[in-house]
Amino acid sequence: MHAHSFESDASCPLDGIKVLDLSRLVAGNMLSLLLADFGAEVIKVEDPVGGDTLRHWKEYTDEFPEGISAYWKVYARNKKSMTLDTRRSEGIELMLRLVETADVFIESFRPGTLEKMGLAPDILLARNPKLVIVRVSGWGQTGPYRNQPGFGSLVEAMSGYAAKNGYENLPPMLPNLALADMIAGLYGAFSTMVAVRAAANESGKGQIIDLSLLEPLLSILGPDAVLYQLTNEVPSRTGNRTSIAAPRNIYKTKDGHYLALSASIQSMTERLFEAIGRPELISDPRFMTNSDRLNHVEELDRIIQDYVGRYTQAENLAYFRQSAVTIGPVYDIAQLIEDEHIVERDIMIRMPDQQLGSVPMHNIIPRLSGTPGRLRRPAPDLGENTFEILSTIHIDRAQFAALKEQGVV
Secondary structure, eight states: OOBOOOOTTOOOTTTTOEEEEOOOSHHHHHHHHHHHHTTOEEEEEEOTTTOOGGGGOOBOOSSOTTOBOHHHHHHTTTEEEEEOOTTSHHHHHHHHHHHTTOSEEEEOSOTTHHHHHTOOHHHHHHHOTTOEEEEEESSOSSSTTTTSOOOHHHHHHHTSHHHHSSOTTSOOOOOSSOHHHHHHHHHHHHHHHHHHHHHHSTTOOOEEEEEESHHHHHHTSOSHHHHHHHHOOOOOOOTTSOSSOSSEEEEEOTTSOEEEEEOOSHHHHHHHHHHTTOGGGGGOTTTSSHHHHHHTHHHHHHHHHHHHTTSOHHHHHHHHHHTTOOEEEEOOHHHHTTOHHHHHTTSEEEEEETTTEEEEEEOOSSOOSSSOOOOOOOOOOTTTTHHHHHGGGTOOHHHHHHHHHHTOO
16 A cells, blocks of 8 residues: 655646535535545535534544544545634625635535525525535435435435345344445535536536435435336345345355355356366256256355365465456455555555554545546644635635634634
């Protein structure tokens, strides 16, 4: 894993795009991270007391009893931070002046909160007709659930994801990461750039993006609604198997690690049978076709597990790769960061960090050959850039000191 320095003066494809990010926690931060990585000036507008709640998702150790926010270090890189009390009229007026200079405005308050603050979309667009306003919420700005708490876990449950995830004889399973938020952030970055492109046209105008956590997650779950219409049956959970192809599972190796196998086409299955020394299975009526294999999947998995379990993970990988069988390792993070492919492609990198010396995190994604993103700054301290940002709307040192004294910033 290579160490990377910051390239603060390097040009990027989104240079000149200014983003005011009032969002909290994951979805909005994922969205603005993607914009920041490619050069947008992302300004985290945070409450003077505590800041973004993501700062408080911390790991506590003997060395750092006050905690380290790994989430903040990763998802706030390349951003700036200013503090502003938007519960006060002075804060709202400063915000409106900043809006006049911005291209994008991101918020993740409960629907209706922005209006109560005096920052309703029509007010923002009156100040800046080309402004793109991204409204992140759990369920959307309309509908009977609009005012319900919108946590990602609730979305992952209602969307159908949890019902699909896990094993048939066990309860539905929620993901152990912020899946709904992350996918919403990806959709959010795409939709933001679509809207910025539209606003850049000569006759273009700003607009409002209604980004729920529910709809992006629902969109990636496959054609379940069509299948239900065709069969009138709700599919059962299949664990690591799939209902459309076999073999597809994970298998335990001699040294206690695991391998993932997906032989979803006939030729690959036949290659697998040859590799494990069981070519007779190719003509075995239990395993001749994909349909046969699905009907006898328990027997099939036992045969594959018996072979894989005789060898270590490394031995299995070397052999099956030489045999051109589609098998791969199930890594934990300790194995992942040492993998030669991860290292050679700089998929994980180390960034300078004042507390830890350096911190590992994912590199900029995706890779653009002509206009790549850049690592320009570490995650900011709370309010680190407040004066710098306010100076762009002609707040001088004396005015800034007064605002700080009053608790506005």
